Amino acid sequence: MNQPEAKKQLQTNVYRHELLPTHFLERAGEAYADHIAVVDGEVQYTWREFRARARRFASALKAQGLEKGDRIAFLALNSEAMLLAHFGVPLAGGVLVSINTRLSADEIGYIIGQSGSTKVFCSPELRDQIPDGLSGVELLNTQEDLEALLSQGTEDEVSTEGFHEDDTLSINYTSGTTGRPKGVMYHHRGAYLNALAMVLDQRLTADSVYLWTLPMFHCNGWTFAWGVAAVGATSVCIPRIDPADVWRRFDEGVTHFCAAPTVLTMLANDPAAHRLERPVRLFTAGAPPSPTIIAQMAALNFELEHTYGLTETYGPCTINVPPPSLESQPEEEQSRHKARQGFLNVCSGEM
């Protein structure tokens, strides 16, 4: 954009709709009001209820003095609270820092400090991974403390006036294999677009039931945290992967999930493994899946799509799109094709 074009854009706000992933939640609370948004153990909320909780979270954070751009960290297993963070924090104008639960206390302390997080919400079972003696940081748990905060908020619509799609939405840290983890800043626009690409390529709809096998701290769940809201799908949160439990959920109505190849190997080789009556779609990435596991998953009635991405690209930025003739090829040929990583996703390029 050159200088005159930028000036022109200043004058066009009247018809401009900023690309904010929280918009998906606002709409889901109306359009999919009575659909189930999230299931977490015994707890479940409709999209109307889940939006109300996100609004309570955002308004309470603002009442406590949160200012635009302030960082709020979460160290939590997959849960309703962790999904809520992806809407409540940005709705308040905050920046979400989702921390990898597999890091050491030293690394976690570094991320909290380096991101400048002023509040850290932590699952009770992960409390020991937060180092003692952090200064200037308020430590809260994702249960009683979070609920107490929600009770202080209101369910009125939260204004996003003045928010720009290029504002920072979240900071995700790399795994730090070659040094200290590096913070990657996601903006609203990039997350909004990648979330739509995920929904399109995964073929999610309002009828979908998405199982959270993929940790939400990985690139905000590869942006599916927001994608599910775009179409009013249902999130099923599980804190960790128990293969027998996951197989039971496949039988009970899960339609989509994402997982690294090692998780697929664990599932395919579990005693509970069996060919599914209905196909379940999945994205796999994080390491190259072997043609063997791809063929195994196909035999169990999974529709596997191989994607590739990194923290710096909002998660999956390429996807293996099968050619139309693939289904008529020998199974070995199909698996070999799917072992490749494919093409840029439909909205990619925004990094």
Add this chain to the structure above:
Amino acid sequence: MNQPEAKKQLQTNVYRHELLPTHFLERAGEAYADHIAVVDGEVQYTWREFRARARRFASALKAQGLEKGDRIAFLALNSEAMLLAHFGVPLAGGVLVSINTRLSADEIGYIIGQSGSTKVFCSPELRDQIPDGLSGVELLNTQEDLEALLSQGTEDEVSTEGFHEDDTLSINYTSGTTGRPKGVMYHHRGAYLNALAMVLDQRLTADSVYLWTLPMFHCNGWTFAWGVAAVGATSVCIPRIDPADVWRRFDEGVTHFCAAPTVLTMLANDPAAHRLERPVRLFTAGAPPSPTIIAQMAALNFELEHTYGLTETYGPCTINVPPPSLESQPEEEQSRHKARQGFLNVCSGEM
């Protein structure tokens, strides 16, 4: 966006991906290279071939002196040429003016002049609707003349450097019931976003076969002209609606279409009407569909979604999203619900 934010944006081009609908074609030419893009009578092209034709069209227009923002008009029935115009013209930096074929020669002459179109492509059968004596306008047909132009172009990638998503993509004229037709300027960003919303709400995928019952001159086919490219679906072009032919195409593999309620009534009451083996999804808009026709279409195995929009909103901007309990309601209750117009579409707000 305030002044400092606009300045910031000037510096961020390095990671910015302009939202241009022609991007969908560029990607489809790779990711869906061997899928069928378009069928028109005996002619059919893959996405690789169709992209090559769009590139030929764009490069030939530029070689003839087309400059950024120049208007190119099309007066054509649904056809491969008309679909091609939606990609070739904007790829060259031109602005597409798709003219309603049902207007009088006087109105068409007005639109050509008012839009400042310098070239007008016309289906041979509509030639009489172009008034004589237009000055400064080159008149070409969509057959030999268009093909001759394509033969002068090249299949190399066409640069869109310097294109901005707020640039004008097309001008669509209102029907002019209360005066002269008014020109509505669509920008690339709005069309890109509405096309994604259409694809998501219609649930189009690479396996979809989209029948062009809706004229492409209506809001660029309610932005489906670009949406089909986003997912690599197949377009089937028909110049006019012959109900027996349309029913045959439903049996032969069409999965989606759009049509005004009057067209649905014509189809449902045709002697060829029969309950389909596979469900076909459709959007209807343009006038309120009656509960009667909604129930009739359901009985014939159509999944009808009622949408609402206008020329000024890129076509459908709201969609009737059914509540989860609707399927268990009496049929009369279902039809009554679907007669409403619903909620803003997922990307709406961009006007």
